[in-house]
Amino acid sequence: EDQVTQSPEALRLQEGESSSLNCSYTVSGLRGLFWYRQDPGKGPEFLFTLYSAGEEKEKERLKATLTKKESFLHITAPKPEDSATYLCAGTDYGQNFVFGPGTRLSVLP
Amino acid sequence: GAVVSQHPSRVICKSGTSVKIECRSLDFQATTMFWYRQFPKKSLMLMATSNEGSKATYEQGVEKDKFLINHASLTLSTLTVTSAHPEDSSFYICSANTGPTRYEQYFGPGTRLTVT
Numbered sequence: 001e002d003q004v005t006q007s008p009e010a011l012r013l014q015e016g017e018s019s020s021l022n023c024s025y026t027v028s029g030l031r032g033l034f035w036y037r038q039d040p041g042k043g044p045e046f047l048f049t050l051y052s053a054g055e056e057k058e059k060e061r062l063k064a065t066l067t068k069k070e071s072f073l074h075i076t077a078p079k080p081e082d083s084a085t086y087l088c089a090g091t092d093y094g095q096n097f098v099f100g101p102g103t104r105l106s107v108l109p
Numbered sequence: 110g111a112v113v114s115q116h117p118s119r120v121i122c123k124s125g126t127s128v129k130i131e132c133r134s135l136d137f138q139a140t141t142m143f144w145y146r147q148f149p150k151k152s153l154m155l156m157a158t159s160n161e162g163s164k165a166t167y168e169q170g171v172e173k174d175k176f177l178i179n180h181a182s183l184t185l186s187t188l189t190v191t192s193a194h195p196e197d198s199s200f201y202i203c204s205a206n207t208g209p210t211r212y213e214q215y216f217g218p219g220t221r222l223t224v225t
Contacts, residue, residue, distance in 0.1 A: 031212055032212040034212075034214075036216075043202045044153070044216045046111070046214070046215055046216070049212070049213045087152065087153070097143070097155065097214060099152045099153050
């Protein structure tokens, strides 16, 4: 069964304290691995798509990487506005999206 | 680009009534749209996948007669919660992808449904 897990469940960082979020997947025939940011009471905001192992994508303080079994979302020198829930999802053919439970990130000033 | 809107953002209805939620792709044509439900502090649960002009495909355990989905055009899908009950209260979110070879989904802002 396709499955996506994320760790840690919650993470508290001081402003400027870099860290990484993990997404492990068992999606056979993975066609894409996606990262989203979700603020409370809002829909998820698309961040990155990764298609193959070794691929990296960057956006401001965020960098996503992909291996054959997991993906990391690296947050460099985070700011309080980076506080949100970060979701990852995998798909095998584009319609079957399997979401992880998310990591709740809090960045304290 | 790839903006998805939902209307209404919040709705309160009485038990036994029906509620319609609209999902629109504003700057692209969406052949496939998705409807999710999210409980507090939980991840998204896919309810159904709808393709323009055809019947929606519902996930196991989702009552198709209760959650009616219509994808009448390439920019509009609707979810109607029929005979709503308090247990249907939830956060409903739609999404769409921009084409058959683009897998990322773009999400709407969500609709908070409260059934009293």
